[in-house]
Amino acid sequence: MNHNTKDTHNLFSQYLSEQNLRMTTQRELILKTFCKQKKHVTAEQLYEVLKKVDPTIGHATVYRTMKLLTEAGIARELNFGEGSVRYEPDTSKEHHDHLVCVKCGENIEFLDEEIENLQKRVVTKYGYELVDHSLNLYGICPKCQKS
Amino acid sequence: MNHNTKDTHNLFSQYLSEQNLRMTTQRELILKTFCKQKKHVTAEQLYEVLKKVDPTIGHATVYRTMKLLTEAGIARELNFGEGSVRYEPDTSKEHHDHLVCVKCGENIEFLDEEIENLQKRVVTKYGYELVDHSLNLYGICPKCQKS
C-alpha cells in the first residue's frame, strides 16, 4: 500500500523546510503526478505526462524534483541497466527486489526474507557495513514464453 | 583463476570466425590489455590504457571490441549504477555477485549457493524463465569504517 498523496505532501513539505527549501506549485504537481503513476517511471516519462497538465513545466525541474523526492525518502531510484533511471514510490515499509521480463518489461516486486538474511550474512562475513543492495532477476514472463 | 591470454585469444578467434568476422591487430591488443587489468574497468579506462600503447587506436574500436568480447563470453558487463558499464573477465566457471565499498570502490566477488537457489525458487514461483540476474551489495569496507 502506498502513502496517500496527503501523507507524501506532508513528508515532502517537512523535508523541504528542514533543508531551507521551498514548496512550490511545480513541486506539488510533480509529487502528485508521480504518486498517481502505476508503473515505475523514468524522469522523461513523467515529464511527458506533466507537460499535458502544465505545458510550461521544465525538463530540468522534473529531474531536480525527482532527486529531491529521492533524498526525502519518497521516491527510490531503480536501475535495470536500461540507460535511464526509473523511480518507484518508496513506501519505506517493505524493501523489495525486482523480477523483470526482458521481453515486455513486466515487473514483479518480491521479498524473500531468506535471501535478505543471507545477504546480511555475506556482508558481515567480509566485515562490511551494509548500506544498500540491489537484486534484479531478469527472465521471460509466462505470457512472453508462449509467443 | 582467469583464462590465460592464450586461451582467450583462441576463444576469441574461434568466435570471430564463426561470425565471419576477422581477428585484427587492434582486437588482439584490446583483448590482451583487457586480460591484464586487475580491476573491473570501463571502456573509457581501457581506452586510456590502450592509447599509451597505440596512440592511433580509436575510441569506437574499444567500445565495439568490448561488445564483441561480451558476446564471445570472454568479458561480462557489470552495472553498479555509476552511469557507465564496467567489464570483468568472464571465466565462465563460476557465476558470482559483487560486494562494493561505496567509499573506496573496493570490490569483492562472492558466491552463495543458498542465495542462488532461493533466486531460482522465486523465479519459478512466478512462472518466469530465468535469463540473468544481478545482485550487488553496497557497503562500507572495514578500512573505510575506521576513517
Add this chain to the structure above:
DNA sequence: TTGATATTGATAATGAGTTTCATTCGCTGT
C-alpha cells in the same frame, strides 16, 4: 510590501555510448 534568496525554464554543456563514412586492412581465389 519588500527584500533576500530559492526556484524556474530555456538553453548549453557533459559524458557514455553509437552511428556514419571514407579509407585501409585481411583474406580468398588467381
Add this chain to the structure above:
DNA sequence: ACAGCGAATGAAACTCATTATCAATATCAA
C-alpha cells in the same frame, strides 16, 4: 605476388540521459 571484396578502423558527428548555467520570477519571513 595480385586483385577484389567485404570487414574493420578512426574521426567526427550524433543520440540520449542528465546536469550546469543564468537571467527572470516566485516564495516567504519580517
